[in-house]
Amino acid sequence: MSLALDAVRGELSSRSGGRWEIYAKRAAAAELRVAASVREESERQEDGCAARWEEKARAYFAAATSPALLLDAIRETARLGPGGSGPLPPLPTGTFAQPADPATPAAGDAFEDVAQLLASESKGQARLTSLAVTCGEIVERLENGAGFSGGRARRFGYGNARAIGIASERRVTADVVFPVAPGGGFDAAKVAQSLADRSLLPLKGRACPFPRGELLLDPSVSAAVLAATLPLFCGDAHRMLLSRRYLDRNGRFSSEGVSLVDDPSGEGPFDAEGVPVRRKEVVSDGVFRTRLHDLASSARSGENPTGNAVRLSFRLPPRAGSALFALEGRRSASATELLASVTRGLYATALAAPPRIDLENDAYRLEVEGWALQAGRVRSPVAAATIRGRLSEFWKGIGGVGTDRRLFPLQSLVAAPTLFVTKATFA
Amino acid sequence: MSHRPTPPTLDLPLLSRWIEPLAKEGLADLFFEWKSELHLSLSDGSVGASALTVESAVSARARRGNRVVLAASPRADEAGARDVVRRLAAMLSSSHFPKSADGSPAEPGRAIEDPTRWTKKISSLVARAFEDRPHKVEIRRRHATRLVVPAGRAPSQHERPRLSLHGEFLADTRGGPKWRAFNFHLPEADDGAFEELRHRLRALAGTGPGPVAPTAGTADVVLENGSAAFFFHEVLSHPMEADAPASKLANLVKARLCPREIEVSDEPSRLDLFGGYPVDDEGVPARRTALLSAGHLAGPLRDRLRSDPLHPSTGNGRRPSAFDHAAPRGSNLVVGPGGASEEEMLHRLGTGIRVEEFDGGSVDLASGRFRLRFPAAQAVQRGRLGQPLGPGHLEGEIVEALAAVDSLLGARAKPCRQLAWCAREGKVLPVGGEAPAMIVRRMQVSPR
Numbered sequence: 001m002s003l004a005l006d007a008v009r010g011e012l013s014s015r016s017g018g019r020w021e022i023y024a025k026r027a028a029a030a031e032l033r034v035a036a037s038v039r040e041e042s043e044r045q046e047d048g049c050a051a052r053w054e055e056k057a058r059a060y061f062a063a064a065t066s067p068a069l070l071l072d073a074i075r076e077t078a079r080l081g082p083g084g085s086g087p088l089p090p091l092p093t094g095t096f097a098q099p100a101d102p103a104t105p106a107a108g109d110a111f112e113d114v115a116q117l118l119a120s121e122s123k124g125q126a127r128l129t130s131l132a133v134t135c136g137e138i139v140e141r142l143e144n145g146a147g148f149s150g151g152r153a154r155r156f157g158y159g160n161a162r163a164i165g166i167a168s169e170r171r172v173t174a175d176v177v178f179p180v181a182p183g184g185g186f187d188a189a190k191v192a193q194s195l196a197d198r199s200l201l202p203l204k205g206r207a208c209p210f211p212r213g214e215l216l217l218d219p220s221v222s223a224a225v226l227a228a229t230l231p232l233f234c235g236d237a238h239r240m241l242l243s244r245r246y247l248d249r250n251g252r253f254s255s256e257g258v259s260l261v262d263d264p265s266g267e268g269p270f271d272a273e274g275v276p277v278r279r280k281e282v283v284s285d286g287v288f289r290t291r292l293h294d295l296a297s298s299a300r301s302g303e304n305p306t307g308n309a310v311r312l313s314f315r316l317p318p319r320a321g322s323a324l325f326a327l328e329g330r331r332s333a334s335a336t337e338l339l340a341s342v343t344r345g346l347y348a349t350a351l352a353a354p355p356r357i358d359l360e361n362d363a364y365r366l367e368v369e370g371w372a373l374q375a376g377r378v379r380s381p382v383a384a385a386t387i388r389g390r391l392s393e394f395w396k397g398i399g400g401v402g403t404d405r406r407l408f409p410l411q412s413l414v415a416a417p418t419l420f421v422t423k424a425t426f427a
Numbered sequence: 428m429s430h431r432p433t434p435p436t437l438d439l440p441l442l443s444r445w446i447e448p449l450a451k452e453g454l455a456d457l458f459f460e461w462k463s464e465l466h467l468s469l470s471d472g473s474v475g476a477s478a479l480t481v482e483s484a485v486s487a488r489a490r491r492g493n494r495v496v497l498a499a500s501p502r503a504d505e506a507g508a509r510d511v512v513r514r515l516a517a518m519l520s521s522s523h524f525p526k527s528a529d530g531s532p533a534e535p536g537r538a539i540e541d542p543t544r545w546t547k548k549i550s551s552l553v554a555r556a557f558e559d560r561p562h563k564v565e566i567r568r569r570h571a572t573r574l575v576v577p578a579g580r581a582p583s584q585h586e587r588p589r590l591s592l593h594g595e596f597l598a599d600t601r602g603g604p605k606w607r608a609f610n611f612h613l614p615e616a617d618d619g620a621f622e623e624l625r626h627r628l629r630a631l632a633g634t635g636p637g638p639v640a641p642t643a644g645t646a647d648v649v650l651e652n653g654s655a656a657f658f659f660h661e662v663l664s665h666p667m668e669a670d671a672p673a674s675k676l677a678n679l680v681k682a683r684l685c686p687r688e689i690e691v692s693d694e695p696s697r698l699d700l701f702g703g704y705p706v707d708d709e710g711v712p713a714r715r716t717a718l719l720s721a722g723h724l725a726g727p728l729r730d731r732l733r734s735d736p737l738h739p740s741t742g743n744g745r746r747p748s749a750f751d752h753a754a755p756r757g758s759n760l761v762v763g764p765g766g767a768s769e770e771e772m773l774h775r776l777g778t779g780i781r782v783e784e785f786d787g788g789s790v791d792l793a794s795g796r797f798r799l800r801f802p803a804a805q806a807v808q809r810g811r812l813g814q815p816l817g818p819g820h821l822e823g824e825i826v827e828a829l830a831a832v833d834s835l836l837g838a839r840a841k842p843c844r845q846l847a848w849c850a851r852e853g854k855v856l857p858v859g860g861e862a863p864a865m866i867v868r869r870m871q872v873s874p875r
Binding site: 033035036037038039040041042043044045046047048061062063064065066069070072073076077079080081082129130160162164165170171172173202315317353 | 483493501752798853
């Protein structure tokens with residue numbers, strides 16, 4: 001790839017002098033998907049490269065799966081027109097080590113283990129229908145005309161399990177997405193337990209007996225709300241919205257003791273544009289502290305870059321985001337202690353539909369399943385409940401944070417624990 | 428006239444010789460894809476931003492018993508094909524390796540045709556469709572060329588350009604100017620579609636979402652403007668895919684589920700619809716497959732893996748990309764027309780709601796529960812159109828909903844331009860549909 005990138009470098013230099021950037025990605029992944037009648041194995045090697053450059057004070061973007069195709073795409077994009085309204089932001093400098101090409105890992109088969117655990121967890125009422133495990137490694141290389149050159153490598157893994165819950169004539173499908181260790185291992189017991197809950201609650205449960213009360217959110221539900229809230233802090237798009245709707249006069253975003261942290265330590269020494277990264281408390285002890293910027297948004301807003309450029313795919317230009325967004329509590333308690341503290345309310349164990357979070361109008365709506373709780377004990381299963389209200393009140397109403405923080409590969413990687421919310425409305 | 432990359436010249440007999448030894452149980456193939464995506468942001472007729480992505484990939488696949496193995500590479504030329512066949516052979520512990528080449532030449536750059544003329548043409552077509560209304564439109568032109576080299580069969584190659592438009596435009600309403608959202612998807616070959624877009628935008632400008640939310644409860648619904656295809660895509664096409672786990676319809680084949688007048692089929696060979704293709708991604712020619720015949724449930728949609736001599740593939744083996752295994756998936760959902768006019772349909776409905784577009788849907792195959800999301804609707808009172816309604820959901824159970832379909836159908840089938848990119852288990856494929864106006868009784872309606 002390096003020889004062919006010479007031609008790309010030459011083309012970009014002739015067009016823009018030193019105002020260019022080349023990104024190249026190579027990934028190796030193995031996937032094993034086992035279903036009742038078929039076992040699908042995949043071994044994939046994926047390449048992608050992208051270029052950004054400036055001509056006549058306008059930024060351009062092109063992407064392709066090989067340097068030769070990228071060269072063609074650059075020439076055609078230059079004829080089509082720029083990729084945005086402004087110029088390319090100032091590019092960073094620096095030299096970092098280049099990692100070796102990724103190696104293809106193996107994805108282990110745990111279908112029988114999870115199937116047996118699920119059968120025992122659900123007392124035979126739920127059946128595993130498919131289990132897919134994907135793991136791999138991504139190596140990214142970045143260079144620009146200002147003199148930056150470096151690479152970073154990371155390993156990834158995720159899985160998806162699907163089961164069917166059966167009770168007399170009624171059936172329901174349940175899906176669980178879970179993180180997988182780079183070596184392919186995962187907590188089969190936890191996956192089976194989640195599948196059993198998700199398969200059986202909709203069959204056994206009824207409506208929530210309370211119209212309002214306290215709320216306990218499983219880490220998977222907390223993570224969905226956290227991931228949907230993250231855009232409020234990214235770039236400069238929601239700057240006014242954040243201060244107008246979500247912060248009080250003291251700059252408070254959430255209840256005391258809650259911190260929202262951008263932690264890019266697992267991503268390498270620099271972000272997707274070559275800016276050095278560091279850990280930042282976006283919300284510290286409930287008070288808003290800093291925004292997360294890529295180069296373009298920091299240039300627009302006149303603030304320093306924070307090393308928060310992310311690339312969702314090589315096909316898209318970098319944008320402001322978080323490599324890992326985590327919720328931390330100053331005084332954390334175990335999930336059991338939080339459950340025991342609920343006087344009357346709902347324990348939302350899983351989302352039944354994608355969360356609807358309207359940042360503009362400060363509103364959220366979660367369709368969940370779970371358990372009705374009373375005096376710190378489980379009262380009855382709840383098949384479906386809709387929790388809705390103001391998002392700003394949700395964050396300011398957090399009364400407890402669990403110690404059971406888990407990672408979730410959602411729109412971005414988020415880490416969230418069990419959350420106790422003091423007041424909520426259930427439909 | 429387009430920006431598509433030209434595939435390299437490949438030695439097809441050589442590729443067949445490489446893959447054939449791996450077809451021990453009759454199934455092995457090579458799959459190539461060259462695709463490009465041109466993204467334009469148009470604002471009031473002028474191009475604000477653009478980006479071009481050019482991609483290629485190749486994969487080799489083979490079956491051993493219930494084990495299906497796939498190796499994929501981003502290099503869609505003979506060197507890439509040799510690499511994936513060698514890796515596949517290693518995964519299968521086969522000794523049939525293609526010979527190594529002495530120093531593989533670098534993948535050549537492709538001649539990409541001039542995209543600027545196409546950009547000018549599409550900008551003027553879009554500007555004409557908006558009739559001087561201020562607009563912000565995102566246009567994505569996806570062009571894919573696919574080549575399948577199956578062991579023991581003739582290779583087949585086809586290309587499909589598809590256009591997706593979404594955005595908003597300023598409509599003059601009784602309450603003053605308001606921005607209205609729209610989305611519209613069409614195969615590029617459909618020349619009349621921009622005229623259809625112009626009519627649709629006019630209709631949207633006149634009847635956008637109203638301030639009143641639909642009343643929660645049970646209602647009779649008339650599905651117009653091809654939206655019945657969206658309904659059948661969720662309640663019939665997905666449950667009839669041969670790999671659908673524990674589908675509610677699996678044991679009801681040949682049962683009568685709908686009135687006798689209802690004919691529904693999957694028609695990938697309809698290239699005028701968004702989900703069309705001449706040959707599927709396993710090299711099987713596309714053909715019409717009945718899903719509901721005279722109201723009776725017909726057989727499932729099959730790929731080669733889930734076929735046998737008595738039940739051959741229906742030409743529905745589809746792959747989102749070269750990196751994915753093929754699976755049986757629906758394509759264009761086509762509902763046969765009836766003979767009723769729009770007035771007759773409204774009269775037959777009586778009181779209920781009228782829906783012209785859905786912007787999302789889902790189905791739980793095991794429970795049979797489905798949900799369709801509509802951005803706007805209109806109340807109907809005693810056969811007359813009433814006030815515009817806000818966004819909401821239609822929900823129900825598939826067998827009950829099929830039984831509640833009315834026998835009277837509209838005389839004119841219309842393409843459903845909102846049914847376009849369908850995601851199942853994270854795999855996204857183009858789909859389409861066409862349907863006449865249709866009434867479904869006793870649907871659960873809820874506001875969003």
